[in-house]
Amino acid sequence: MINIFEVNETNQMIEQENLDVRTITLGVSLLDCIDSDLEKMRERVYEKIVDKAKNLVSVGREIEMEYGIPIVNKRISVTPIALIGGNACKSPEDFVSLAKVLDEAVKAVQVNFIGGYSALVSKGMTPAEEYLIRSIPQALAETDRVCSSVNVGSTKTGINMDAVKLMGEVILDTAQKTKDRDSCGCTKLVVFCNAPDDNPFMAGAFHGVTEADSIINVGVSGPGVVKRALENAHGVDFETLCETIKRTAFKVTRVGQLVAQEASRRLGVPFGILDLSLAPTPAVGDSVADILREIGLEHPGAPGTTAALALLNDQVKKGGVMASSAVGGLSGAFIPVSEDQGMIDAVDAGALTLEKLEAMTCVCSVGLDMVAIPGDTPASAISGMIADEAAIGMINQKTTAVRVIPVIGKGVGETVEFGGLLGHGPIMPVNGFSCEEFVERGGRIPAPIHSFKN
């Protein structure tokens, strides 16, 4: 039988160490909503989302109440809109009207974000996909809860450099269109390489075409719990350190698995995957950077950071995999800058640069995430950053992403405030040398060879 110490340990994780279930994300396929008539399709999309998600928030609350574990977000991901809008949308404006219907549907069911305003263009773009991409700035400026992602490369297909070039311009335009709100439109836009079909985390969630009609994906969190466990592990060797992280990750993930199964049963929707990511928030003590400090770094960015992050990421996966029946999504440590107080402090202290962050993305999930850069950064430089991240993902057969926010009207040394889970942060300098000729070439970087790994 369970004992008082175990009960206290669990409750301490929840109350003092910010253990929570970060998101229950309901994936909904919109493939059966396709129509050549835009109005009809808008109606079908609205009806399907509202029908499938009508109990999502109430079931989430029930589970919170019964198990005493906070479930921070309830979200929805849908089939990439570029795939379903091809027949009905003849211009970027037509796609914007679909974004608006997603926004309305998600507000009707009181869910805080919907992901899937997306295009998968890792090899080439159809006209519809190009319309969607060109519509992103307006769509994000005129909606509140719609998140957008574009997959521009993969290990199997190489990198679509035409899309990379276009995305540099789209990010800058999105920043312009939301400049009155610190360019916050860009916080809802991710550019991926090797995007997973079942990611529950925003802004990059979408419901891939390989998925069932609807599924439940769950993202757990718990950087605070890992940090607390490591506070008692100073001076121990790496084997013991790794064992501590693994055990903690196991416990955290088991809670996620329980919530996922319960949500799946109560909603009558099959369980998809559990995402093992350590996702920080701006709250004190809920920081991946703090874990790196506990491992022995003065600040993230110091020599040794990449190794520390690599071991952290690997141990989280090893502990988590055993705790869940199906793992997927991004599953690793997130290193968003503005959402993690420890990362913000590291940037302020001058320890962490964009270049070091890029190195860190080679060994953890996602990539350059929630990085505020000067508003006068040229589109070609943003495209260059996307190309660099996509290359890391392509060569290393992992997911990488770029979510940078060129803050219009602000420069290095100033700070930006997005609010809530998106946090705040300093604007980081970007290497000022030009890559314009490189980006202007157009075409595709071919897929890499899978042998001779050196």
Next chain:
Amino acid sequence: MKKTIITVVGQDKVGIIAKVCTYLSNNQINILDISQTIVQGYFNMMMITDTSKSSKDMGVLSQELAGLGEEIGMVIRCQNEDIFTKMHRI
């Protein structure tokens, strides 16, 4: 049987267990096991209970127990046992 873990934490005083047990008894909740410690004057109790005969669902029970806790100056939590067994047992 539906096992529910009730925890009571706070400054030690007279009548804590009496108040909690009266509530449980009034709501047809059977106590299967009690453990209790006092650390630096702080009362810390865990009860394993069976709530299957109670007419109230878990949401109502945990809200009412939290309310009772506020009345007597304690923090009372009521959680499905699964969250603990899943985390601590393979």
